[in-house]
Amino acid sequence: MTEELPLDQVRTLLAVVDEGTFDAAAAALHVTPSAVSQRVKALERRTGRVLLLRTKPVRPTESGEVVVRLARQVARLERDAHAELGLSEAGEPTRLSVAVNADSLATWFLGALRRVPKEPPIGFELRREDEDHTAALLREGVVMAAVTSSPDPVPGCSVRSLGRMRYLPVAHPGFAARHLDGPPAQVLRTAPVVVFDRRDDFQDGFVRRLTRGRHGASARRHAVPTSEGFVEAVATGMGWGMVPEAQAEPLLRAGRLVVFAPGRAVDVPLYWQQWRLHSPALALLAEAVVAQAAEALRAA
Numbered sequence: 342m343t344e345e346l347p348l349d350q351v352r353t354l355l356a357v358v359d360e361g362t363f364d365a366a367a368a369a370l371h372v373t374p375s376a377v378s379q380r381v382k383a384l385e386r387r388t389g390r391v392l393l394l395r396t397k398p399v400r401p402t403e404s405g406e407v408v409v410r411l412a413r414q415v416a417r418l419e420r421d422a423h424a425e426l427g428l429s430e431a432g433e434p435t436r437l438s439v440a441v442n443a444d445s446l447a448t449w450f451l452g453a454l455r456r457v458p459k460e461p462p463i464g465f466e467l468r469r470e471d472e473d474h475t476a477a478l479l480r481e482g483v484v485m486a487a488v489t490s491s492p493d494p495v496p497g498c499s500v501r502s503l504g505r506m507r508y509l510p511v512a513h514p515g516f517a518a519r520h521l522d523g524p525p526a527q528v529l530r531t532a533p534v535v536v537f538d539r540r541d542d543f544q545d546g547f548v549r550r551l552t553r554g555r556h557g558a559s560a561r562r563h564a565v566p567t568s569e570g571f572v573e574a575v576a577t578g579m580g581w582g583m584v585p586e587a588q589a590e591p592l593l594r595a596g597r598l599v600v601f602a603p604g605r606a607v608d609v610p611l612y613w614q615q616w617r618l619h620s621p622a623l624a625l626l627a628e629a630v631v632a633q634a635a636e637a638l639r640a641a
Contacts, residue, residue, distance in 0.1 A: 343483055343578065344490070346384065346387065346388070346408070346411070347383075347384070347387075348415065349380065350380045350381070350383055350384040350387070351384065351408060351411060351412045351415065351560055352370075352412055352415075352416075353370065353380040353381060353384075353398075354380075354381055354384055354392060354393070354401075354405065354408055354409065354412065355367065355408075355409055355412035355416075356369050356370050356377070356411065356609055357377060357381060357393065357399055358399065358400075358401050358409050360407070360531050361397070361398030361399060362397065362399065363377045363378055363381075363399075368574075370498045370600055374597060380581070381393060384408070387399055388404065388408070390402070390405075391403040391404070391405075391406055392404055392405035392408055399420075403479070406415065406480055406481050406482060407485075407496070407611065409481065409482040409607040410480070410481070410482030410497060410616075411482075412482070413482040413485075414482075414497070414511060414616055414618055416494065417485065417616070417618065417620055417623075418618060418619075418620070420435065420436075421619075421620050421621065421622070427614065429638050434461075434462040434463055434464040434621040435463050435464070436463075436464045436465075436466060437463055437464070437465055437466065437483040437485055437486070437622055437623060437626055438466040438467075438468065438483065438485050438486075439465060439466070439467055439468065439484055439485065439486045439487065439488075439626070440467075440468045440469075440470045440475035440478045440479070440486075440487035440488070440489075441467055441468070441469060441470070441475070441488045441538055442471055442472035442475065442489070443468065443469050443471075443537065443567065443568040444543060444576055444585045444588075445472070445488050445506070445611065446467065446469060446568065447482075447568035447569055447585075447588065447611055448506075448519045448568075448585055448637065449587070449633055449634065449636075449637035450488065450630070450633070452637065453626075453630040453632070453633035453634070454626075454629070455505070456629035456632060456633055457625050457626055457629045458625060461621070463622050463625070463626070464578060465626075466612065468483065468484055469538065470487075470538075472488060472489055472543070472609065472611065473489075473490050473491075474540075475487035475488060475489045476491050476495050476614065479495040479498055479614055479616075480495050480496070480570065485615060485616050485623060486613065486614065486615035486623065486626065486627070487613075487614050487615075487618075488503070488513045488610060488612070488613060488618070489611070489612050489614050489638070490610060490611060490612070491612065491614075492610070494614060495614055497528070497616060497617055498614045498615060498616055498617055499614065499615060499617045500611070500612050500613070500614045501612065501614075501627070501631060502611075502612055502613075502641045503611040503613050503630070503631065503634035503638060503641075504610075504611060504634050504635065504637075504638030504640055504641050505608040505609060505610050505611070505637055505638055505639040505640070505641060506582045506585055506608070506609045506611055506638055507585070507586040507606050507607070507608050507609075508543070508549060508563055508583040508584060508585055508586065508606065508607045508608075508609065508640075509584055509585075509586055509589045509593075509600050509606050510581065510582075510583055510595070510600060510601055510605055511575060511581065511582065511583075511584050511589050511592075511598040511599065511600055511604040512575060512578075512580075512581040512582075512598065512601050512608070513575065513576060513578035513598065514597075514598075514599050514601075515578055515631040516533075516546075516579075516580070516581065517581075517599050517601045518531065520532040520581070521581065521601045525551055525601065525602045525605070526548075526551040526552050529547075529548045529551065529558060529559070529581070530548065530552070530556045530558075530559060530563065531559050531561070532559055532561075532580070532641070533559060533561040533562065533563070533579065533580035533581070534558040534561070534563075534580045534581055534582065535562065535563050535565055535571055535574045535575050535579055535580040535581070535582040536558075536562050536563070536564050536565075537565065537568075537571055537581075538564050538566045539564060541564075543558045543583050543607075544558045544562075544581075544582060544583055545557035545558045547583055547605075547607060551602075551605070559606070559613075560579075562580065563579050563580055568585075568588070571584075572584050572588045572589075572592070573576055575598065576597045576598055581601065583607060584598070586606070587637070592603045608639065610641060611634070611638065613627060613634075615627055619632040
């Protein structure tokens with residue numbers, strides 16, 4: 342027989358994760374810290390698993406993430422039901438949390454949001470994250486949907502292909518003349534490079550493909566953690582970088598950038614993953630995202 346998960350215990354676990362401590366969760370729920378602790382322990386006994394790491398702030402275990410995701414989905418369904426029953430305040434927007442990589446956000450994703458119908462009102466909460474890591478936010482239940490590079494659905498989620506985002510290896514013409522005059526596999530080992538942040542492995546991966554895994558990009562690098570700033574850093578000659586085709590094209594036409602390794606473009610497949618539940622607002626967003634991606638991205 343399937344063991345039921347009491348909703349008060351599930352909601353309490355979510356409150357602890359969101360607030361960071363048992364005391365803060367107790368204040369948010371207007372109960373005592375002892376009551377919060379008892380509910381969490383009862384839920385752990387019921388599931389037979391440790392759900393929280395008692396750190397500061399607390400963190401959910403892998404099993405805890407499953408319950409947290411359930412709690413967020415239940416909350417989403419409750420809000421949708423209240424809206425359909427007319428129990429929400431008039432004009433109160435439905436809130437949708439979405440994880441999006443910086444380059445999509447800078448090039449095509451906002452166009453998708455503009456396609457979403459104005460009624461019913463929707464408020465978007467966007468979380469910027471690398472496309473290789475957005476799926477983790479889905480697993481943790483932090484967001485309801487994500488643009489991701491993974492075709493493997495997160496448990497409890499559906500997945501749809503969006504298309505391919507093309508990146509071009511580019512540099513300022515003067516920079517290319519000074520640093521990139523030679524076979525790319527050789528000159529890129531020492532040429533200054535622009536990266537997004539310390540986790541950005543894209544430029545290194547490009548060089549490893551050219552050198553068959555023997556070398557990454559140069560240690561002479563600049564970290565610029567915005568998509569627009571990254572492109573401007575490359576266009577002003579700070580270093581070379583892999584720039585989305587949509588951002589590179591006007592700068593190529595203006596002569597501010599050149600492709601220094603023709604025929605070496607890199608296509609990154611993108612996917613839309615979302616919670617597998619009936620939510621009218623989420624369905625409207627998904628259709629707008631798929632339609633916009635069909636116009637902005639290369640076919641999968």
